[in-house]
Amino acid sequence: MDKKYKRIIYLQDKPREVAVKEILAHFNPQREFEWMDSSEALGRITAEPVFAHNSMPHYHASAMDGIAVRAEDTFLAHEQNPIQLKRNEDFIYVDTGNEIPSPFNAVIMIENVDEIADDVVEIIEPAAPWAHIRPIGEDIVQEEMLFPQGHKLRPVDIGVLLASQTTRIKVMKKPTVMIIPTGNELVMPSENSAPGKLIEFNGTVIASYIKEWGGEPKLHSIVRDNPSEIKEALLQAVDSSDIVVINAGSSAGSKDYTVHLIEELGEVFTHGVATRPGKPVVLGKINDTIVVGIPGYPVSAYLALEWFVRPLVCDYLGITEPKRQRLKVKLGRRIVSTMGAEDFVRMTIGHVNGEYIANPLTRAAGVTMSLVKADGMLIVPPDKLGYEQGDEVELELLKPVDEIATAVVFNGSHDLTIDILSSFLRSELKGAKIISSHVGSMAGIMAIRKGEAHIAGIHLLDPETKEYNRSYVQKFLAGGDVVLYPFLRRTQGWLLPKGNPLSIHDVTDISKSHALYVNRQKGAGTRILFDLLLRENGIDPEQINGYDREMFSHLSVAAEVKGSPSAVGLGIYPAAKSMGLDFIPVADEEYDLLMTKAFFESEMGQQLVRIIQSEAFRARVEAIGGYSVVIDPTPVFY
Amino acid sequence: MDKKYKRIIYLQDKPREVAVKEILAHFNPQREFEWMDSSEALGRITAEPVFAHNSMPHYHASAMDGIAVRAEDTFLAHEQNPIQLKRNEDFIYVDTGNEIPSPFNAVIMIENVDEIADDVVEIIEPAAPWAHIRPIGEDIVQEEMLFPQGHKLRPVDIGVLLASQTTRIKVMKKPTVMIIPTGNELVMPSENSAPGKLIEFNGTVIASYIKEWGGEPKLHSIVRDNPSEIKEALLQAVDSSDIVVINAGSSAGSKDYTVHLIEELGEVFTHGVATRPGKPVVLGKINDTIVVGIPGYPVSAYLALEWFVRPLVCDYLGITEPKRQRLKVKLGRRIVSTMGAEDFVRMTIGHVNGEYIANPLTRAAGVTMSLVKADGMLIVPPDKLGYEQGDEVELELLKPVDEIATAVVFNGSHDLTIDILSSFLRSELKGAKIISSHVGSMAGIMAIRKGEAHIAGIHLLDPETKEYNRSYVQKFLAGGDVVLYPFLRRTQGWLLPKGNPLSIHDVTDISKSHALYVNRQKGAGTRILFDLLLRENGIDPEQINGYDREMFSHLSVAAEVKGSPSAVGLGIYPAAKSMGLDFIPVADEEYDLLMTKAFFESEMGQQLVRIIQSEAFRARVEAIGGYSVVIDPTPVFY
Known part of the structure; x- marks a missing residue:
């Protein structure tokens, strides 16, 4: 550890708004412009007010196929008084878009013209002055201001630029933002990541945000946690970019060099803002270039980026920051x-x-x-x-908000078939969507009770009756206008490291072998099953190594078992299969769908039932293994 | 004219919703997918549900620099009972991101560790199990569904793809949309457009929309109004694209070939929808590819594109159409x-x-x-x-909506300095914006009265008192909490074709020479001035050629004068200058700003006044010629 940088300082609690104002006040980039073809300028920001180069139309243009006339000559025409006109003296033929030369000042549609002889036509209706003529500048007048500066060009804007022959346009250059990822533990996404190595992905995400906001990201290669390497990268970056973002090392720990380096090379305005998450932010300046040090944790990083870097990008471009809908x-x-x-x-x-x-x-x-x-x-x-x-x-x-308004909210216990159900629903009903949170069966029942969900997946074994689900719904939701829809039979079993090194076959083996048991959270159906097994076998939870640590899904349990050779968990077959674990069946259980009556009877609810009962869905689910779909069940109303 | 296509048919009035449903029912493209690097997939649409390839973290990772211990060994530690631990037996050193090997299950921060001898440390606080450890799958669990199909990938989504080593992803191919512009009068934007030629810009606009909606536009070269050329282009297009858009020729006139060609080569579902504008739309199918014929007028074209082509692009991609905020x-x-x-x-x-x-x-x-x-x-x-x-x-x-909420609404008479004022305001107050409609001075007064505007520009000469503006404000707005802010003195004069071919010097010359007078609309200050000149010189408006046709801005008048060698108009100097016209001064007039009192006293209003009185603004305005800014005027309250 480099002693020079070891001193520990404490983070400030500066209000975010104050920190943003300060950094904007210090932001004084060399704004640059570029001229480009208007047809290529979609999404770019105007650098100055844009004036029309020419009018549109730029001549009096016929809006119809027909003849151009002097309106005055036609005023007396009617069915009893047809008027004859001579070509080239009294009229000329025009097609849509043709020029109307002086002194002609009206167009009569060809359908209303009777050709009675070579070069002589007859009309029986008068033409109003300027009828069927698009006058000069009807759409755009030469020198008219088309857009102010700081305007983001939309498709229709490209249209008026081209229509007015404003073929080149001056736009803001995109500000370049150099992103420097730092960390000894980081490897590029393409590299093979061994334990102890983490994929560097923040840099790519930050670059994507910068691009969305209208900047030009440049992603630096990974820099090790070494002050002199970071210093070199920073000095290069501030010379070649409008803004520099350095990721991680922004806190106040022994290896957090960012704040010290900016202090050494320039000036620090802020170290720490009063936000949670996102507190350890460093805002400073080196050689007149703003440097933003953001935390390593992804959520903190992206929030801090939006708070401090987006205003800089928008300020450079001269646009207001877009606000989110509320x-x-x-x-x-x-x-x-x-x-x-x-x-x-x-x-x-x-x-x-x-x-x-x-x-x-x-x-x-x-x-x-x-x-x-x-x-x-x-x-x-x-x-x-x-x-x-x-x-x-x-x-x-x-x-x-439309997506949120129409989504089906699924709660309760996680099962992989819910994802399949969601896919099927989506291809049947465009835009339909199931959003699910995996909170366990009991929490699912509570979510339905509190009106927070449309459906909950539950598999709750009643230790008394040995029956699934019904007694729980009866107890918590009787009279609550809900429907219990029998859905799946699925197999729970022991999830074991490949080869079952500890030779575990039942719950007593787990306690005897001192295996690390990977438990589920309270209220999960799987947890209730495990607790019942313990009770039936007279085993105290104290005897189970790992009992107190709780995982929130079958997949989390399986991932944990995969990571420890002495671990074991209880879960469903597909979780074992997808992680390459051994599986020993323990019990067949009933995984049912609890729905609000309103949802069950809705179009979406009935569609869902039709999908569940379709051949295609059943075949897909049963192909996974360990599942059977209940055929034509009787829904129970409570 | 090709007789075969000459028959005239009438357009349907099919409800838009019905036409959309029908075309969607007939849309049956060969949907294609592509695999791509996740880091490149920003904005693309997932083709199937995406599952995590690995967990994140994919091993138990230290969240701190420190030592990894067995939590059980530390439970009794406190200040009166320090516990000593031996390296490699009781603990190992770990840095942030390092793997925590079994049997260690907690991390103590380096700051809380006392190194008392080589390889021996002392601690005085217990560590909770799993303290400062990011367990396997804390963020993402292997095989977890990250996104459903039909999901548009955002920056943060790219992050979880990379973090979980899901480095390749299956996305929807972008549907190709061939755009065929047709018309004899069209030339490419790059070509020199003579009278009678119109710039083809719809194609580029349509292509830009398609791109925004997630499609892949292909812009065909301009096709002449000739059935066999159009037929050839259509047949090629339907073979090489998922959707074909043909622009113009979609109505029921003699040269509108689209409907006949689609009928000949395939099937027409709709010809005409009950909308205004946008009625003449053709929806059909050739060789299993949907062909959409849209009208030539830009507004109709872009609306019809959104109604009928966007749903097809979204349907191809499997996403819902985005809805606008209301x-x-x-x-x-x-x-x-x-x-x-x-x-x-x-x-x-x-x-x-x-x-x-x-x-x-x-x-x-x-x-x-x-x-x-x-x-x-x-x-x-x-x-x-x-x-x-x-x-x-x-x-x-x-x-x-934020942009709308903060915009300053300017109404009344147009003056070029308002655009300059807007630019200055924008660079002082980020995001500030003046939106202006040019409706003439009298309409400006009415807009203030009806609460539709913050500011109106007015220059109204009272024929009785020969005074500007005050009597009008007194008459229409006394007690209305408004402020009249003296702004500019500017010169009105005759706008004349270069060289003044009709030798016009005053209003009598106009009536005598039978020049074409380009008039302004009723209620415009310039119109009131002209009418006063007529009255003072005893000239009947009937004697003025062109008196009844009204233009709505100085620039429109100037553009019109530029287009006719025998024309003359009344307007301000810069309008003449920018169009290269001759200018003969007629009168100096007072162009003032009428504001609501609330706006005048607001921060934005006061900022505006400061800008008007700044050296920089005055210099810029007076450099145009024909202007002087009123220095430190006294605003008059009504």
Whole structure:
């Protein structure tokens, strides 16, 4: 460790707005322009007001096929008084788009012209002055301002540029943003990643955002956690870019060199903002180029990028930052926040029973999937301790509201067949979509009860009756206008490392062998099954190594078992199959769909039932192994 | 004319929704897929559900620099009971991202570790199991479904693909759309356009839309209005594309070949839809490829493209059509519509006095600028005769609502300095924007009165007092909380063809020489000035050739004068200068800004006043010629 950089300092808690204002005040790039062909300028930003080079039309143009006349000559024409006109004296033939030469000032459609002799026509209706003529500049007048500066060119804008023969246009150059990924543990996505090596993907994501916002990203190769290498990369970058983004190393730990290097080479304005996640940000300047140090955790990184780099890109281009659509929602769960920091909570939104209900996803900054899954973002201001369940709050939307409004909200226990069901539904009903959260069977029942979901997948064994699901629905939802739809029979069993090294065949083997048991969360059907097995065999949970650590899906359990030779878990066959694990069947269980009555009876609900009962769906599900679909079941209403 | 195609048929009035459904039912393309690098797939659409290739992290990874320990060994540690650990037996050193090998199950941060001897450390706090460890699959679990099919990949999605080593991805091929422009009058934008030739720009605009919607446009060269050439182009196109768009020739005139050719080569489903504009549409199929014939007028063309081609592109890709945001507005004017057809009215929207007020732009299908300027689209359903002024209606937005909400609405008489003012304002206040409609001084006063504008530019000469503006404001707006801000002195004069061929020097020369006078609309300050000149010189308007035809701006007048050697108009100096016309001064007039008091006193209003009084603005305006800015005037409150 390089002692020079070892001192530990503490992060500031600067309000985000203040930090943005400061960095914008220090941003003073050499703005550049470029001239380009208008036909190529889609999406570019005008560098100055644009004036029409020519009028459109640029001459008086016929709007019809017909004859051009002097309107005055035709005023007396009617059926009892046909008027004859001589070609080249009183009229000329014109086609659509032809020029109307002076002194002609009206067009009569060819359908209303009677050719009575060579070069003589007869008309029986008068023509109004300027009838069927597109006068000069009808659409665009020469020297008219077409667009102000800072205008993003849309397809129709390209049209008026070309129509007015404004064939070249001055646009803002795209600001170049150099992205420097740092970290000893990083390897490129193309490289083989051994344990201890993590794929560098933040750089590509950051580059994609910069591109979307109108900048020109340049992705630097990975730089090791070494002050002199980072220093060299920084110095090169500030000389060749309008903005520099350095990823990770932005906090205040012993290997976080960013802040020290910027201080050494230039000036630091901010180290730490009052946000969660995204706090460890460094904002500074080297040789007149702004350098933004952003955290390594993906969610923090992308948020910090949007807060501090997007305003710079927009400022360079002279445009306002696009704002997200907002939506009022009801909170399905309590949100706890701390004073003094803005909280950015990724939320799912479901449209159930005419209400938008939002629930928080994990708040861990390292979970990229929370951003992928999020429908919206709740920003809790620094002076708020949070919100209560049921509160109405406004979210920034990350997905179109129409998509959210029509999505089927699936909750409860995870099963792979739900993904297949979603695919089938999507190809039957364009735009239909199932959004699912995997929270376990009991939480699924609660979600239906609280009106947060349309469907829940449940497989809950009643230890008394040995029956699945019914007694639970009866207990928690009787009279709640719900339907229990018998769906699958599936096999649960032991998930074991290939070759079953500890020779585990039943629950007593697990406790005897001191195997690491990979458990599921409380309320999950699989957890209830395991607890029943323990009780039936008189085993105390204390005797189970790993009992207290909880995983949230079959796949998580399987991934964990795959990673440890002494591990074992309980789960469904396809999870074992997809990870190449051994599988020993334990029990056949009933995995059913609990739906609100309103959804079950809706068009979408009935479509879903038809799909489930189709040959194609059944064949696809049963091909996985360990499944059978219940044929023509009787739905039970509660 | 080719007799075979001369018969005239009448257009259908098929409801748009019905026509769309039919064409979608007939659309049965050979959908193709392609595999590509995930890092290149931004914006592409997934062709099938995507599952994670590996977990992220794919091993238990340290989240800190420190030591990996067995949590059980540390439980009893506290300040009074330090625990010593031996390297490689009880702990190993780990850096962020390093693998935590079994049996270690917790990490203690290096800051909390005391190195008391070689290979011996002491700790005084217990570590919780799994503390500072990112377990396998914390972010992404192997085989987890990352995205359903039909998902458009965003930057963060590229991140999870790379993070999970899902380096290749199957996406939908972009459907190819061949665009065939037809017309004898058309020339390419690069060609020199003589009178009688119109620039072909629709093709480039259509191609840009197709690209935005996710298709692959191919732009055919211009095809002459000749059935055999068009037939050849069509047959080639349907063989090499997923969709064919043929532009113009879609109506029922003598040279509208599209419908006949599709009938001859395939099948026509629709010829004419009940919309205005956009009625003359042909929807058909040749050799199993959909052919869409769209009208030639730009506004009709782009609307028809969106109605009929976008659904096909989205259907091919398996995505839902994006919907526009909607906004409730109050109508500033009455909208008349006809029964039986949907009306698509381009509207401007101003946010004045806390209300969104919308006004219609021209409804001519040939005026592309109406689409450029439109903030929103009012769709009047077929069973409606229109709406009254003041009615609340919902518009589809064509611009972001934030942009509309903050724009300064300028109305009244046009002056070129308003564009300059807008540019200055924009560089001072990021995102600020002036949207202007040029409706003449009197209409500007009325717009302020009706609360439709923040500012109006007026130059109204009172024939009695020979004073500008004040008496009009007094008459129409006394007590209306408005401010008259003296702005410019500018010179009005005769706009004359270069060399002044008719030797016009005053208004009597105009009537005597029978020059074509290019007039302005009623209520325009310039029109009032001209009428006063006529009256003062005892000239009857009947004696003025062209008096009844009205133009709506100085530039339109100048463009018209430029086009006719015997024309003359009245207007401001810069209009003459920019079109290379002769100019003879007639009068110096007062062009002032009428503002609502609320706007004048707002931050934006005061900023505007500061800009007007700045050296830089004054220098820029006076450099044009024919202008002087009023220095430090006294605003008059009414």
